[in-house]
Amino acid sequence: MRRRIVKWTIIALIASVISGTAAFYYMRVYAPEKINFDLLTNQKEKEQVEEEEVPYPDWQERERVRALAVVMDNTESARPQSGLEYAETVLELPVEGGLTRLLAIIATDDIITVGPIRSIRPYIVDLAKEYNGVIVHAGGSQQALEQVEDNKVEHLDEIYGKNLVSAAFWRLPDRQKPHNLYASIDSLRKVCGELKYNLTEPPRQRPTLLSDEEVNGEDAEDITIYYPNRKSVVQYLYDKEEKIFIRHMADKPHESEQGKHLTTPNIIIQYVSYRYLDGDGRIQLIMHGKGEALIFREGKVVSGVWQKEPGGFTKFVDRQGKEIPLLDGPVWIQVVLKGMRVDY
Numbered sequence: 001m002r003r004r005i006v007k008w009t010i011i012a013l014i015a016s017v018i019s020g021t022a023a024f025y026y027m028r029v030y031a032p033e034k035i036n037f038d039l040l041t042n043q044k045e046k047e048q049v050e051e052e053e054v055p056y057p058d059w060q061e062r063e064r065v066r067a068l069a070v071v072m073d074n075t076e077s078a079r080p081q082s083g084l085e086y087a088e089t090v091l092e093l094p095v096e097g098g099l100t101r102l103l104a105i106i107a108t109d110d111i112i113t114v115g116p117i118r119s120i121r122p123y124i125v126d127l128a129k130e131y132n133g134v135i136v137h138a139g140g141s142q143q144a145l146e147q148v149e150d151n152k153v154e155h156l157d158e159i160y161g162k163n164l165v166s167a168a169f170w171r172l173p174d175r176q177k178p179h180n181l182y183a184s185i186d187s188l189r190k191v192c193g194e195l196k197y198n199l200t201e202p203p204r205q206r207p208t209l210l211s212d213e214e215v216n217g218e219d220a221e222d223i224t225i226y227y228p229n230r231k232s233v234v235q236y237l238y239d240k241e242e243k244i245f246i247r248h249m250a251d252k253p254h255e256s257e258q259g260k261h262l263t264t265p266n267i268i269i270q271y272v273s274y275r276y277l278d279g280d281g282r283i284q285l286i287m288h289g290k291g292e293a294l295i296f297r298e299g300k301v302v303s304g305v306w307q308k309e310p311g312g313f314t315k316f317v318d319r320q321g322k323e324i325p326l327l328d329g330p331v332w333i334q335v336v337l338k339g340m341r342v343d344y
Helices: 004-031 037-051 122-130 142-150 162-166 186-192
Strands: 067-071 088-095 100-106 134-137 156-157 169-170 181-182 221-225 233-237 244-249 264-276 283-286 287-296 300-308 315-316 333-336
Touching: 004 134, 037 283, 067 122, 067 186, 088 122, 088 283, 100 122, 122 134, 156 186, 162 186, 162 315, 233 300, 283 333
Parallel strands: 067 134, 088 333, 134 156, 264 333
Antiparallel strands: 067 100, 088 100, 169 181, 221 233, 233 244, 264 283, 264 287, 287 300, 300 315
């Protein structure tokens, strides 16, 4: 019995070899001369790259309407703020006392609360116009209010906007004035409708990096911006896994009202000239012309130049004059005075 099993096993092996040889003989004309294993490896790596998660996967498809340019308080008493996490762009701007103020460009129709809302300055009016935004504010410097009036800038002013406008705002009882003025995007847009403002044209977008392009630059994963008041010092820490910068202020995480960390894939440092207007420390920022800039993406930095013509849109270009593309997601633009310390 055992001999019979061995016999048939040998016969099966011989038959298998013969059939395999015959198959190879007849099919060899269809086989490639050389198998490119590198191609197979590259294809596998490509599929892995395509499957990698990005911080803001649906950024390009996001529905946008005309922006509200909300002027927000950024003193220690004003934090945490509401609505910053919904902004397309946030500009941080120096004001008197070494403090900063935020201009949040919000182009969503979501029913969200924004605030605390504060007053405008002339350079804030200019910046809001860049993004075609309806300015949301509470009063302002005399020069800024005259600028709004003379140029018929569309805005919503809680202090001088009369009952129709002021009804869209409210003050929280658990915060002290002037750090307690809020509004909702829904209430503000309803007032814009009553005033016949056009709310359909979304803000202009900056160019973004193509999916197959690499981010160039020097490593820069820890950024510190020394605004003069120590409570206004800003720090960004890069999270390699999430591919985002996490924002801190005065050595504490900068969070939203809901306790969510404020993050961004894009940070721009814009150095500007300035002059003092009076003994109270009010300053005028020179934001037309051109100046130095630093652009941070994916934990790297490139040095560039900002350019702006009067009434135009600020561009950030490399040394050859080519506009620097950003990553999908919000942008934080840190406007700093020339000579101010920035470490990275």
